[in-house]
Amino acid sequence: MNVSIALPDITPMPDGPIVSPAAWRRSHMEADTSWQHRLTKGEIRELDDAMRATMSRGLPIIDINRENFPLPTLGDRLRQLRGEILGGRGVSLIRGVPVGRYSLEEAARVFFGIGAHLGTLRSQNAEGHVLGHVCDLSHDFKNDANLRGYRASGPLRFHTDSVDIVGLFCLRSAKTGGGSKLVSAATIHNEMLKRRPDLVPELYRPIHRDRRGEVPEGKDPWWVMPIFQWYEGRINSHFSKVYIKSVERFPEAPRFTEAQLETFDLIEEIAEDPGIHLDMAFEEGDIQLLHNHEILHGRHDYQDWDEPERRRYLLRLWICPPNGRPLPPAYAERYGSIDIGDRGGIVCPDTEFKAPLEPI
Numbered sequence: 001m002n003v004s005i006a007l008p009d010i011t012p013m014p015d016g017p018i019v020s021p022a023a024w025r026r027s028h029m030e031a032d033t034s035w036q037h038r039l040t041k042g043e044i045r046e047l048d049d050a051m052r053a054t055m056s057r058g059l060p061i062i063d064i065n066r067e068n069f070p071l072p073t074l075g076d077r078l079r080q081l082r083g084e085i086l087g088g089r090g091v092s093l094i095r096g097v098p099v100g101r102y103s104l105e106e107a108a109r110v111f112f113g114i115g116a117h118l119g120t121l122r123s124q125n126a127e128g129h130v131l132g133h134v135c136d137l138s139h140d141f142k143n144d145a146n147l148r149g150y151r152a153s154g155p156l157r158f159h160t161d162s163v164d165i166v167g168l169f170c171l172r173s174a175k176t177g178g179g180s181k182l183v184s185a186a187t188i189h190n191e192m193l194k195r196r197p198d199l200v201p202e203l204y205r206p207i208h209r210d211r212r213g214e215v216p217e218g219k220d221p222w223w224v225m226p227i228f229q230w231y232e233g234r235i236n237s238h239f240s241k242v243y244i245k246s247v248e249r250f251p252e253a254p255r256f257t258e259a260q261l262e263t264f265d266l267i268e269e270i271a272e273d274p275g276i277h278l279d280m281a282f283e284e285g286d287i288q289l290l291h292n293h294e295i296l297h298g299r300h301d302y303q304d305w306d307e308p309e310r311r312r313y314l315l316r317l318w319i320c321p322p323n324g325r326p327l328p329p330a331y332a333e334r335y336g337s338i339d340i341g342d343r344g345g346i347v348c349p350d351t352e353f354k355a356p357l358e359p360i
Helices: 026-031 041-056 074-087 104-118 185-195 197-203 241-249 258-271 329-335
Strands: 036-038 091-095 120-122 132-134 156-159 165-172 180-184 207-210 222-225 228-231 234-237 278-280 287-291 295-299 313-320
Touching: 026 278, 041 074, 041 104, 074 091, 074 104, 074 165, 074 287, 104 120, 104 165, 104 287, 104 313, 156 241, 156 258, 180 185, 180 258, 185 197, 185 234, 185 258, 185 295, 197 258, 207 241, 222 329, 241 258, 287 295
Parallel strands: 036 091
Antiparallel strands: 091 287, 120 313, 132 313, 156 295, 165 287, 165 313, 180 278, 180 295, 207 222, 228 234
């Protein structure tokens, strides 16, 4: 039975500019880089030991957890970083994972183990992939509304994913370009308040979004949720212009108003402002961790290598931490639940959870 949450015409809004560590601009992040952590030799040794132990036991990647992947020192540091992600600026960057000496399986085990220390790992698509592969599989997501952008080349617009924290692990970087772009949702709100205060209410009105063929049991092929929601004194963001605009392929979905279309465009205009967003080059061995409720991310265009074995390749995790924030009820339509520690991800009637080692 399809039970949807009734939403008011406009949800609660902050009564002015948002003041928060997460309301940063590019200059703030460049001036204070405490959100970055370079692994020590001892921490790398812990990763190596834990990874090799799972290999020697024949433990499937999907069964790796915090208990069977012990990180005596790094585990505490990861939980400190998680606190910065959830309660601070919403961004963390771990550098120095020695991917050059790992096989794909070894790198995947290391990443999965790190993710397990941050929370539970969620399905990223209808196929049930808890380990995602971000690489060019030539998916034409612009012309096929049932395909996903992370399986294609080229730039990606600013968006959020459907989980509390997203992690990206760079195994190979592109020949040129392909860097990440990050922007604060709170800063977008504040900038829109200065530039077009008349459009700010549109951020907090419910809008339809396309599930793009990944439909949970008993649900419509779309869901309804505002772009921003102000809840318990915090902003919560969920935005993807691709998912929003493609919902109009359904005759039953309402058409967007001129004010809504202006709002979508202005979000992207603000996000693309080089003085506002942070550019982050992906180096091999980098792990980027983002709080989806406060950070939108995108990708620069890139030129890849001719040789397939050298092409840009990232692994991805969707992470649900045990100490996440309370979320507005509307999130249950996308996250399946708003229970802290047990929410997020995509689960459809035939979904079977797996951690594939090949990009499929």
